[in-house]
Amino acid sequence: GRTSLTLWLRIPPVDAVDVTGVGRLEVQSGLGRRTYALNDLRVARLVPVAPQVPLAVIAGFGCTLPLAAHVAGQISAFAADRNLFYAEEKGGRFVFGDEPLEWGARYRLLSAVEVMPPLDLGLALDWEPEGKFGSWFCYEMALPATFAASKSHLWATIAAFLGRRIRRGRSRIYVVDPLPHHVEVDGTYVYPKPPESLLLRRSGAGAVDVTGSSGAAVAHVVADGDSDEWVRLEGLSGGAQEFTVAVDGDEQVIIRTEECALFRPGGITAGADDLRWSLLTDSPLPSSELVGHGIEIDCGSARIAAHLARLNDGWVLEETELSSPVGSPKVLYAGSFGELRGVAQAPLQEPEGEVDEIAKARQAPTSASRRWIEQLVARDFGVDGAGRVRRYLLDPTRANLYLLGPIVMSRLMPYIHAAQHQGQMEGD
Numbered sequence: 001g002r003t004s005l006t007l008w009l010r011i012p013p014v015d016a017v018d019v020t021g022v023g024r025l026e027v028q029s030g031l032g033r034r035t036y037a038l039n040d041l042r043v044a045r046l047v048p049v050a051p052q053v054p055l056a057v058i059a060g061f062g063c064t065l066p067l068a069a070h071v072a073g074q075i076s077a078f079a080a081d082r083n084l085f086y087a088e089e090k091g092g093r094f095v096f097g098d099e100p101l102e103w104g105a106r107y108r109l110l111s112a113v114e115v116m117p118p119l120d121l122g123l124a125l126d127w128e129p130e131g132k133f134g135s136w137f138c139y140e141m142a143l144p145a146t147f148a149a150s151k152s153h154l155w156a157t158i159a160a161f162l163g164r165r166i167r168r169g170r171s172r173i174y175v176v177d178p179l180p181h182h183v184e185v186d187g188t189y190v191y192p193k194p195p196e197s198l199l200l201r202r203s204g205a206g207a208v209d210v211t212g213s214s215g216a217a218v219a220h221v222v223a224d225g226d227s228d229e230w231v232r233l234e235g236l237s238g239g240a241q242e243f244t245v246a247v248d249g250d251e252q253v254i255i256r257t258e259e260c261a262l263f264r265p266g267g268i269t270a271g272a273d274d275l276r277w278s279l280l281t282d283s284p285l286p287s288s289e290l291v292g293h294g295i296e297i298d299c300g301s302a303r304i305a306a307h308l309a310r311l312n313d314g315w316v317l318e319e320t321e322l323s324s325p326v327g328s329p330k331v332l333y334a335g336s337f338g339e340l341r342g343v344a345q346a347p348l349q350e351p352e353g354e355v356d357e358i359a360k361a362r363q364a365p366t367s368a369s370r371r372w373i374e375q376l377v378a379r380d381f382g383v384d385g386a387g388r389v390r391r392y393l394l395d396p397t398r399a400n401l402y403l404l405g406p407i408v409m410s411r412l413m414p415y416i417h418a419a420q421h422q423g424q425m426e427g428d
Helices: 065-075 119-125 154-162 287-292 302-311 355-363 368-394 398-402 405-409 413-426
Strands: 007-011 023-029 032-037 045-049 056-062 083-086 106-111 128-133 136-142 173-177 189-191 197-202 208-212 220-223 230-234 241-247 250-257 269-272 275-278 295-298 316-318 321-324
Touching (some): 007 023, 023 045, 056 065, 208 220
Antiparallel strands (some): 007 045, 023 032, 083 106, 106 136, 208 241, 220 230, 295 321
């Protein structure tokens, strides 16, 4: 973000054959010590670190010695002066000293000392100070793609100023379909389950290669359509995996498939007598009858239970559970985990001509994932917005999409699409 700076150390996953051994990895940084058992390293780890030199100290024990040596070697590349990162839309990977820069690309420079380019060089680079984070200075710049004839001498001056080789822009690869569930801070595309194939767009010529984390190829590349810019990855293996996609040997994107708890939230459960249900779903008891029952809310975590106890008066907190005796109000708001409504709420006035359709949508059965996204929409766009989203999920026509209004451009729209896709897969 513009007002904060976070550095992440990426620890790659160990090979599956090594997980049967014994060992641990310790990371000591300005933010403290973190220890990972060998079994914790089945998937890649992102460890937050503070900018300093050395960036961190890595210690490996047992089977993690080769991994520790690899990570320590990468950490040694971080220096006190002129650390370069790609300036992507979200974050950006560190540019190692042996990597050439590219004309036309954007970069971020992090340095413990102030860096001031000459005036003509600053204008050519679109040099912009981003602020000072602690004792470190951060700048953003864009290497020009072309030079005017009168400024052709600048290319050598820029290379000398940055101390790097600079080459022409390379071909890029973009994941088009299916889109990932989310993108990690290091740019990794994460899918909740392995896609059967991936459609990629290539911005220029170059051979597309796919390599698994263990060094073995995990998919084969085939052309898609008559144009050379479209290729498809087929033959992806099932289960948790990680692989990189490269063009002419240049790593472009890391793709990982793993279990995604956000896609299948466990949530918080409520109980009354012999009944149990998730707060993401409607209560099996009518709202008017809840006050006549004792209710127990199992949060599964003492921290979450304490947080909800602060948000909701009248509930008794005991370790990971909240309880309310017979006769007490039965209203509990748990944010994205759902809610308990002990009193029926009168519906808000809907726009004329839409009352019947929205009412029908609200009365339709609701899956856990749809209930979850409707809670988020209601928080930002009110009851009317939640009703429009439910109607769209039940009947995803273009007309109902247009009726979503500002919701379409909100941060919630990717989750609405995910809930729609999940509903199609489940046939509800």
